[in-house]
Amino acid sequence: MIAIIDYDAGNLKSVEKAFISLGQEIVVTRDSSEIAEAQKIVLPGVGSFGNAMNHLDHLGLIDTIKTAVHKGTPFLGICLGLHLLFERSEEAPEVEGLSLLEGEILKIPAQEGLKIPHMGWNSLDIKQGSKLFNGVEKSPYVYFVHSYYLKAADENIVSASTEYSTHIHAAVEKDNVFACQFHPEKSSTVGLKMLSNFAKL
Numbered sequence: 001m002i003a004i005i006d007y008d009a010g011n012l013k014s015v016e017k018a019f020i021s022l023g024q025e026i027v028v029t030r031d032s033s034e035i036a037e038a039q040k041i042v043l044p045g046v047g048s049f050g051n052a053m054n055h056l057d058h059l060g061l062i063d064t065i066k067t068a069v070h071k072g073t074p075f076l077g078i079c080l081g082l083h084l085l086f087e088r089s090e091e092a093p094e095v096e097g098l099s100l101l102e103g104e105i106l107k108i109p110a111q112e113g114l115k116i117p118h119m120g121w122n123s124l125d126i127k128q129g130s131k132l133f134n135g136v137e138k139s140p141y142v143y144f145v146h147s148y149y150l151k152a153a154d155e156n157i158v159s160a161s162t163e164y165s166t167h168i169h170a171a172v173e174k175d176n177v178f179a180c181q182f183h184p185e186k187s188s189t190v191g192l193k194m195l196s197n198f199a200k201l
Helices: 012-021 032-037 049-058 062-071 080-084 188-199
Strands: 002-005 026-029 040-043 075-078 103-107 118-123 141-146 148-152 158-164 166-174 177-180
Touching (some): 002 012, 002 032, 012 188, 032 062, 040 062, 049 062, 049 080, 080 148, 080 177, 148 166
Parallel strands (some): 040 075
Antiparallel strands (some): 118 141, 166 177
16 A cells, blocks of 8 residues: 655645556555555655645644654655655745755756746656666656755765756655655656556565
8 A cells, every 4th residue: 555645735636646557556645544554655745845844744744754764664755745855945944844864955046048947858867776767768858847956965865866957866765765856647657667666665
């Protein structure tokens, strides 16, 4: 059973449909006991860092997530879900993230000719040996929608990067924690392969 955390941050249906298309058993939930019992957990999301952390706090899910991660449950953060795994974001400097990984979320710097938010397909530079990208073609194109990006403190956890106005850490892997800035559920066969890899962990 894969638990998709519902914390009023959107982007649930497309993630749920993608996993169902892969034959996975899914529960969309905000129930701590269901999340704790799941074999795998997904934290999707679009929206603002501060609001999202407030919702997780209000729903009593911060400790639930931290306990599950420390227990070793495979965990996947998508887009805003990636941001929340880290310590802080320029979007809401006064709000502390989950701090499960070290690094910060920064505003994509303005650059002439580039639109922000960054919306569209970009190719990835994939690190060899990544579990999430196992069997994925070299330099695949994936779909992004974001105005903020990750700068991880430890580049060793970065499994994929891309360039858009700056160098963006687009995906990370550390032990049982996986996260991607882009939307695998909207990234065609490449994204489905990644979700399939996660489901098989």
